[in-house]
Amino acid sequence: MSLDEKIAGMSPRKQAVMRLSHEYGMPNRVETWLDAGIPMVIDRREGYRLWDMDGRELQDFHINGGTYNLGHRHPECVTQLLQGLQTLDVGNHHFPSEVRGKLSKMLAEHTPGDLHYTLFTPSGSEANDMAIKTARKVTGRKKIVAFDIAYHGSSGFSGAVGESTNAEYFGSAFKDDFLTVPYNDTDALEAVLKREDVALFMVETLPATFGFPLPDTDYYSQVRALCDRYGTLLSMDEVQTGMMRSGKLWAFENYGIVPDMMVTGKGLGAGLYPIGALVMTRTVGAWLEEHGWGYVSTFGGSELGCHVGLKALEITAAPSTRDNVADLAIFMRAGLDGLRDRYPFFCDIRQLGVIFALGFDHEIGGMKMATALFEQGLWAMFASFDRSYLQFKLGILADRAFCDEALGKLEAALQKVSA
Ligand SMILES: Cc1ncc(COP(=O)(O)O)c(C=O)c1O
Structure with missing residues (x-):
């Protein structure tokens, strides 16, 4: 069936959008949803x-x-964005910023243990990239392990982690360095970690794209112990499960562990301004004390995003x-x-x-x-x-x-x- 036949019967305005998107942006997506x-x-x-x-x-x-954890266009967040636009723009990432500083402090206060330093990115993918780079720097190791059913993003590094069909499509699966283990299987994890060459275990707390399977109640405490035993850092990807969706602000808190790093995104920007964040313990983030420009992103930690993030986190974390x-x-x-x-x-x-x-x-x-x-x-x-x-x-x-x-x-x- 041709595109015209598939969209016959839609309003002229909607047909025009379908044709534009099919012609200039996403032909396969348009066809897939129509089918x-x-x-x-x-x-x-x-x-x-x-x-x-x-x-x-x-x-x-x-x-x-x-992303729309608080709903679409939450009135207080819209007001916050509009109010921010009176004086702010994306800011200049080279310099300290009042709103960026405030949101970093708020994240430190709303994360357990020694999680302290925050590095802001424009997306969850890039925050995961930085977790990988940080783990490599801190451990001096190269290998990254994740669940074979996990999704951590689509950028260079994050796209190579976990389920790899898409990375393979683009020839960027980097199989020697990016390994996978089955979910909820401590024996398989130990078999990989005990070689003592794994920098990071990147964990999607509940793998969303596989339909949020739940781990055994003691799985994550065992994961924490294995990572400690074999010198591997642990990063929890809370992009989908964080921001109170699990009943606690971060889903890993349901399992009584504290990771070395945590990634959030999506709902942090209230669906109004893109923002992602990597929160690190003081020890893991110590490279920030010696290298001020280790992560440089024009839009990472944009001031408007941080301004909206302050309101989104305030509403999300409220009792x-x-x-x-x-x-x-x-x-x-x-x-x-x-x-x-x-x-x-x-x-x-x-x-x-x-x-x-x-x-x-x-x-x-x-x-x-x-x-x-x-x-x-x-x-x-x-x-x-x-x-x-x-x-x-x-x-x-x-x-x-x-x-x-x-x-x-x-x-x-x-x-x-x-x-
Ligand atoms: C668990 C998880 N991690 C990371 C990402 C990547 O975030 P972004 O799309 O903002 O790059 C996603 C996106 O869906 C996700 O679901």
């Missing part, structure tokens, strides 16, 4: 709701991996937000349990706080449900590395009525897909 029955062009967005360009209203359960997440986690879980009991096709629920993944009894069950839910007015993304699962990411400021509405749509989608 999947998810012909979305996001138009208006507010809170946890999106409006497709054809007018369809959707609940947002993708929230772009946590009332923590309480809301605890309430939603129980409320949504009860509703999901009820549906799972009634629909055998819906066979698994993974949960930590408001991070949910729903498992279905078909190898592409998550994809089928994404399409069925889209038709019902809810956008949730399947897990790309295991398409039997659907990521079901509830925003931390949502309420019970929003959950009830979503549960109704989920039931209607289940009826359709199970039929």
Whole structure:
């Protein structure tokens, strides 16, 4: 079927966007979404709701991996950005900055243990790149280990870590230095670490793209002990799981460990200004004391991004937000349990706080449900590395009525897909 045939029936404005994007930017993506029955062009967005360009209203359960953790265009964050624009711009990365300094201090205060120094980047990928460079500098070793089901970004180094299909496509998998281990398997990890040539174990606390599988409760304490025993640094990638989504500010706090480095991004900028951050212990970040220009990025730590980040972190870390997440986690879980009991096709629920993944009894069950839910007015993304699962990411400021509405749509989608 030609593109014109696929987009026939859409409004002229939406057809124009489809054609432009197909012609000049993302031909394969346009075709893939059209073929999947998810012909979305996001138009208006507010809170946890999106409006497709054809007018369809959707609940947002993708929230772009946590980017819209606080919802789209959170009013206080929009005001903060506008207020920042009265006097600020991206700033000059060579010099100290008031807002950058304040956000670094706030991150140090909101992370456990000796996590102290922050280096800001324009994205999560680049923060992970810097975790790799830092670990190599500190340990004098080169090898990096990650889960074979992890995603840590798409830049040079971060793209080579973890699941490597994309890195292989571009000839940048660097297999000798970037190794993988199975998730939740301490024996396999020890077999690699005991060679004592691994600089860093980069961990995606719950591998999002695989559908947030949960580790054994003592897995991460064993990981911490193994890293200490064999001189490997431990970095937790909290880009998707951080910012209170797990019920604690950082998901690794659920497992009682403190890493040597932590990466955050996405929701830190409230979906309004791109910002990523690498937080390091004083010891690991000591290179910052001797080399002021070891990381140079024009947009890393932009002042507008830091200004928005201050407000986003303040709202995210508030006790009332923590309480809301605890309430939603129980409320949504009860509703999901009820549906799972009634629909055998819906066979698994993974949960930590408001991070949910729903498992279905078909190898592409998550994809089928994404399409069925889209038709019902809810956008949730399947897990790309295991398409039997659907990521079901509830925003931390949502309420019970929003959950009830979503549960109704989920039931209607289940009826359709199970039929
Ligand atoms: C766990 C994780 N780490 C890192 C990244 C990369 O972040 P960014 O897209 O900001 O480069 C992502 C992006 O989806 C992610 O999910």
